[in-house]
Amino acid sequence: MRTEKVLGYDVHRKKVKNINLRINSQMEVYISVPMNLHVSYIENFIRSKESWIKKVLNKIETVKLKQTGYEYKTGEIHNFLGEGYVLKVKISNNNKVILKKEREELLLITKFDNFEEKKKIMEKWYFECAKKLFPVVMEKWLNILNERIEHLSIKPMKTRWGSCNYNKRYINLNTELIKRTLFEIEYVVLHELAHLKYPNHGKGFYNYVEKYMPDYRKAEKMLNAKHYY
Incomplete structure (x- = not known):
């Protein structure tokens, strides 16, 4: 086999x-x-x-x-860039999330004490973090590979960490990646950019990926723990 x-x-x-x-x-x-x-x-x-x-x-x-699933209650562990943070929920007159690295906490401040609203606030925060970080990582690898893309989309994806339309040179990245380590994020970016040269997952594709990230198999194993790729 x-x-x-x-x-x-x-x-x-x-x-x-x-x-x-x-x-x-x-x-x-x-x-x-x-x-x-x-x-x-x-x-x-x-x-x-x-x-x-x-x-x-x-x-x-x-x-x-x-x-x-999460109930978005104090005491839950939520991940960000590969680290687990204890969620603390505080009812106030506005909605925001504050990352307190030194305390290893995520502070969810909210007007609402119901599941759906708290979930929306958390998802929006994750999305905003992804919007800041992913383009930076993308630009880094575009420079390394001497490549270009026409569009980067960051959005929730049910079954994949990322995807590439090599004809249009569009890259999609899963918002959930912001919860993974930077190493995993960089691998997904490299993986999708490699499809610009190699549309399938043949030997040439993986030789190309390995050239730029020799330990890519470690990243794949880490990502596969979530069963996406």
């Missing part, structure tokens, strides 16, 4: 007759295909199933959030 990346998914080549697809409760997408099946057939299959995959992942995520 050998494994390769196709359209962002792990594809396992095995001694099977048909393409098999399943998704487990940990939101891991498992695809097995015949050993010598051409990659174009695999890509067409994945594209035909992507809406179904997203639907199933959304359903699993909804269930998991109901079971173990």
